[in-house]
Amino acid sequence: KRLIVIGPPGSGKGTQSPIIKDEYCLCHLATGDMLRAAVAAKTPLGIKAKETMDKGELVSDDLVVGIIDDAIKRPSCQKGFILDGFPRTVVQAEKLDEMLAKQGSKIDKVLNFAIDDAILEERITGRWIHQPSGRTYHSKFAPPKVSGFDDVTGEPLIQRKDDTAGVLKSRLEAFHQQTEPVIDYYAKKGAVVNLHAEKPPKEVTVELQKALS
């Protein structure tokens, strides 16, 4: 399966993708996670991307297209993948379709995490992350057993630098202006399934499983 999860910041893409990935043995390719790893490692790519990400704007199409082009060629991703956070512009979508056409494949489904903007601030500002594993918690909706620490390793949790109410406004603006057209682009190809992303996590998982069965 070659899947895209798409939706605004905090809609649950990073929460649901690991579940689906394990169930269908897919790779989870999240451009945001890859970029944050590059920023932390201070690679040339990370140095270029940092300021843009901190402002909540999109980094250049060429940067992310390059990352994804490499990633989908990995032997471990040949069974299929979930793209999370990519494509985020119509240009990225067109480039992706070209890359896949060269391999004789295409996107099977685009899972649209549809949700009202009003719910997102609380989700974003309450998010806590265990960086080494990518496990995500929420102070109210999915609290860790011990506040501030990972359930599995006991290591400290962190908050993302762009998870403030102010930066969220820019991220939402980028979503509505640049990413929503990507949903229309794939809807015209008949590939989009709409999910009720405002529901509790377990119910969203069930909707996803139905969409993929």
Ligand code: AP5
């Ligand atoms: P990215 O990392 O992709 O961030 P995003 O799209 O803003 O999405 P989030 O990770 O914030 O949301 P999510 O849907 O994964 O939410 P989660 O499941 O964690 O991108 C970051 C930046 O990188 C961009 O701004 C840009 O600069 C750059 N970038 C990345 N890709 C790019 C690209 N292709 N092109 C250009 N630039 C790019 O959930 C959030 C919280 O809610 C958690 O605490 C969770 O526990 C909780 N939660 C989840 N589901 C539920 C539920 N059903 N009910 C209650 N709470 C829930």
Ligand code: ZN
């Ligand atoms: Zn995410």
